[in-house]
Amino acid sequence: MATLVTPLSGWGRFPVQHCELDRPERYADLRPASVSLIARGQGxxxxxxxxxxNGRVLLTERVNRLLEFDVEQGILRAEAGATLAEILDVIVPQGWFLPxxxxxxxxxxGGCVAADVHGKNHHHDGSFGNHVLGIELILADGSRxxxxxxxxxxxxxxxxxxxxLTGIIGEVALKLIPISSDFVQVRNHAADNFEQLFRLMQDATFDDRYAVAWIDSMAAGAQLGRGIAMCGHHATQEEFRPGFRNAIKPKRSRAIPFDFPAFALNRLSIAAFNGLYFRQEGGKREPFLSGYDSYFYPLDAIxxxxxxxxxxxxxxxxCVIHEAVAFDGIRQLLQALSDSRRPSFLAVLKRLGAQGKGLLSFPLAGYTLALDLPIRDQGLFTLLKKLDEIVLQHGGRVYLAKDARLSAESFRAMYPRYDEWLKIKKLVDPENRFSSSLSRRLEMGGAHE
Ligand SMILES: Cc1cc2nc3c(=O)[nH]c(=O)nc-3n(C[C@H](O)[C@H](O)[C@H](O)COP(=O)(O)OP(=O)(O)OC[C@H]3O[C@@H](n4cnc5c(N)ncnc54)[C@H](O)[C@@H]3O)c2cc1C
Structure with a gap:
């Protein structure tokens, strides 16, 4: 296996660090090393x-075979490097979808299991791990x-x-859900302020399998937290109008060919975009059909x-805020963002259902807010510390799969089952071979001892 040392980052492109990359070609080459190692999927x-x-990163992208697909039962077994895109291409034409x-x-x-990812249906179906039937895990001593x-x-x-941090996930068996079309029936509802938006998200008559709200992060004052609640479900054949062509047009994907200058996304350009989006999407008063790609993965088109x-x-x-105090907590977060006058290009609110069994899983019953914030200066990190305090005061937590800067102390306070997790980690990986920059920053797995 060739090793290459290269600067590497996550999707936020911060931080950039020097890592040694291993790219195994075959399942049999997924092996722990005698030095610190972390698995990576699609980054x-x-x-x-x-x-x-300064440590090793094991790229799993080539270990991506789909091993078995039971079309009757909707059960898929695949190597952990397989992407959801590769899986969808195979399962959707057979009438199945990702749970x-x-x-x-x-x-x-592998990345979906390791982060126990959630979707727009967490309040109904829980997180990814709830639908995993089994995995094969490669441990620090090389056993499977x-x-x-x-x-x-x-x-x-x-x-x-x-x-x-417990090992390399090699294989995953997943239970899929049946669908009768590759479209989603969507309903949008505009709200003029956060109170209206929050009420909509709680309203059982507006609820559906999938629900998410886009927030105009630039709206302030009486309009603070205005946005659009969008809910949907996999469309049934009865929902197609006569003559509707039940086939998704292939979308040409566009790409950003170079780094934009930092000033391209500023308060003015974002406010202009948000105003337009609010009018366009909020103006859709009737339910409409959307191809699954544009409903679930709008950003993948770019x-x-x-x-x-x-x-x-x-x-x-x-972050997620406990449901009992979610209105107050999320409003405080939006107010702190508005007071900071920092632009956030994306602000999304989702409802989460009951906490699952994953000891370090992020979701808990409440509401989760996601904000994309460009790094212009150190002042951003002062603001984020302030947001951490609001989250902690409201019994919430920050999502590790998105994080680049949380403190070890805040992590401990946010993840109360960490000690239970650590006991298991120490049993299967006593020398802490599986470690990452995140685990060292958060002093997980005995990295600080
Ligand atoms: C546009 C966008 C939208 C997103 N939306 C959501 C969302 O709605 N909900 C949500 O929950 N997340 C969301 N995410 C986050 C993303 O789903 C998770 O970070 C996921 O873990 C990424 O998978 P990956 O293969 O890229 O993993 P990587 O980023 O490569 O790795 C993530 C973690 O998984 C571990 N890992 C990866 N593969 C393995 C393996 N084989 N064995 C052991 N550990 C492994 C890594 O060590 C790391 O800790 C979004 C990300 C983007 C960029």
Whole structure:
């Protein structure tokens, strides 16, 4: 296996660190090393979860075979480097869909298990790990173990959401959901302020399998938190108008060919875009059909959109606030952002259902807010510390798959099951071979001892 030392980053392009890359070609070459190692899928986590400064990074992208697809039962077994895009190409024409999907399909199965990703349906279906039937995990001593919710379940739930720190996920078996078309029936509803928007998200008559709200992060004063709630479900044949062509037009993907100058995304340009989007999407009063690609993966149509943020990159700040105090907590976060006068290109609110069994999984019953914030200066990190305090005061947590800057102390306070996780980590990886820049920053897995 050839090793290459190169500067590497996550999707936010911050931080950039020197890592030694191993790119195994075959499943049999997925092996732990005698030095610090972390697995990496598609590098779509935003911060330093799939980085290992001055250490090894194991790229799983070539270990991506689809091994078995039971078309009757909707069960798929694949190597962990397979992407959701590769899987969708095979399962959708057979009438099946992913039980949970993040907002991009360019992620690996291994990355979805390790971050226990959630989608727009968490309040109904839980997170990715809830639908995983079993995995094969390659441990620090080189042994391969099968684990699942019923077999070696402690190790399974330490790995689901465990950010690659218990071992290399080699294979994943996943239960899919049946669909009767590749379209989604969508309903939009505009809200003039955060109170209206929050009420809509709680309204059972507006609810559907999928629900998400876009927030105009530049709106202030009486319009603070205005936005559009969008809900949907996989369309049934009865929902097609007569004559509607049930076929998705192939979309030509555009790509950002170079780094935008940092000033391209500024308060003015973002406010102008948001105003337009609010009018255009909020004006859709009737339910409409959307191809699954544009509903679930709107940003995938623009390749390398992360370059829009310029060379210094950006941070995605994603947190969840406990449902009992979510209105107050999210409003405080939006107010702090508005007071800072920093532009956020994207602000998305989702409802999350009950906490799952993953010991370090992010979701808990409440509301999650995600903000994309360009890095212009150090003042951004002062603002983010302030947001951490608001999150902590409201019993919430920050999502590790998006994080690049949380402190070890805040991490401990946000993830109360860390000690349970650490016991299992120490049993399977006593020398802490699986470690990443994130795990050292957050002093996880005995990295600080
Ligand atoms: C546009 C966009 C939208 C997104 N939307 C969502 C969303 O809606 N919901 C959500 O939950 N997340 C979302 N994400 C985050 C993304 O789904 C997660 O970060 C996911 O983990 C990325 O998968 P990856 O293959 O790129 O993993 P990487 O970024 O390469 O790695 C992420 C973590 O998984 C570990 N890992 C990867 N492969 C393996 C393996 N084989 N064995 C062990 N550990 C492994 C890595 O060590 C690392 O800790 C989004 C990201 C982007 C860029």
């Amino acid at each position: 779509r986590s935003y911060g330093d979860a799939a980085l290992n400064d 949970v999907t993040p907002g991009t399909k360019f992620v690996s199965l 173990v099968a684990c699942s919710p019923s077999e070696k379940s402690e190790l399974f739930w330490a790995t689901v959401g465990g950010m690659g 390749g390398n959109w992360n370059r829009l943020y310029g060379k210094r990159g950006f941070v995605q700040y994603q």
